[in-house]
Amino acid sequence: NAGVMQNPRHLVRRRGQEARLRCSPMKGHSHVYWYRQLPEEGLKFMVYLQKENIIDESGMPKERFSAEFPKEGPSILRIQQVVRGDSAAYFCASSPNGELFFGEGSRLTVL
Amino acid sequence: GIQVEQSPPDLILQEGANSTLRCNFSDSVNNLQWFHQNPWGQLINLFYIPSGTKQNGRLSATTVATERYSLLYISSSQTTDSGVYFCAVEGYSTLTFGKGTMLLVSP
Numbered sequence: 001n002a003g004v005m006q007n008p009r010h011l012v013r014r015r016g017q018e019a020r021l022r023c024s025p026m027k028g029h030s031h032v033y034w035y036r037q038l039p040e041e042g043l044k045f046m047v048y049l050q051k052e053n054i055i056d057e058s059g060m061p062k063e064r065f066s067a068e069f070p071k072e073g074p075s076i077l078r079i080q081q082v083v084r085g086d087s088a089a090y091f092c093a094s095s096p097n098g099e100l101f102f103g104e105g106s107r108l109t110v111l
Numbered sequence: 112g113i114q115v116e117q118s119p120p121d122l123i124l125q126e127g128a129n130s131t132l133r134c135n136f137s138d139s140v141n142n143l144q145w146f147h148q149n150p151w152g153q154l155i156n157l158f159y160i161p162s163g164t165k166q167n168g169r170l171s172a173t174t175v176a177t178e179r180y181s182l183l184y185i186s187s188s189q190t191t192d193s194g195v196y197f198c199a200v201e202g203y204s205t206l207t208f209g210k211g212t213m214l215l216v217s218p
């Protein structure tokens with residue numbers, strides 16, 4: 001029973017480029033959450049999705065960030081025109097019923 | 112939104128010692144989870160415990176929902192217990208994390 005799968009594990013981008021982070025939830029889980037962790041800080045909620053629907057995006061920055069969870073395929077967190085402040089670990093979690101299970105995270109470094 | 116406070120922020124233990132970590136929250140919760148983030152950054156589920164008491168090996172947790180706190184007990188600590196322990200609670204929407212307790216267990 002595979003856990004939550006995230007890729008890439010590490011991503012390096014130059015300022016102005018785009019970053020795409022992917023998350024495949026655990027089998028049977030239809031709820032996906034994205035969190036961001038800055039160095040030496042806790043996790044901050046970004047967005048909550050179900051298949052083809054954004055349920056809560058109250059934690060997403062208003063510009064440059066978007067997320068989707070299509071009917072087929074993984075959930076994608078997309079960051080356009082990255083800046084140095086976007087450097088962080090991005091964690092995805094899935095849930096069957098409220099209990100969250102996290103992937104190993106994607107660590108984005110912006111040069 | 113709901114506020115989550117964890118204490119202590121840092122803790123250093125000698126191997127074999129016991130410890131108690133506390134999580135206070137500001138409102139009624141539907142969900143409370145404890146996680147361990149190991150030195151490699153992985154988040155490991157410890158307990159899903161919106162109320163009551165659970166035990167798993169050397170770890171146990173108690174949540175008293177009416178008094179808005181949860182406790183995580185670590186007994187006979189080992190160096191592999193080092194890392195950051197997060198409490199996360201869900202009120203009316205999504206899971207909100209505390210700032211964590213950083214634990215260092217020395218041999």
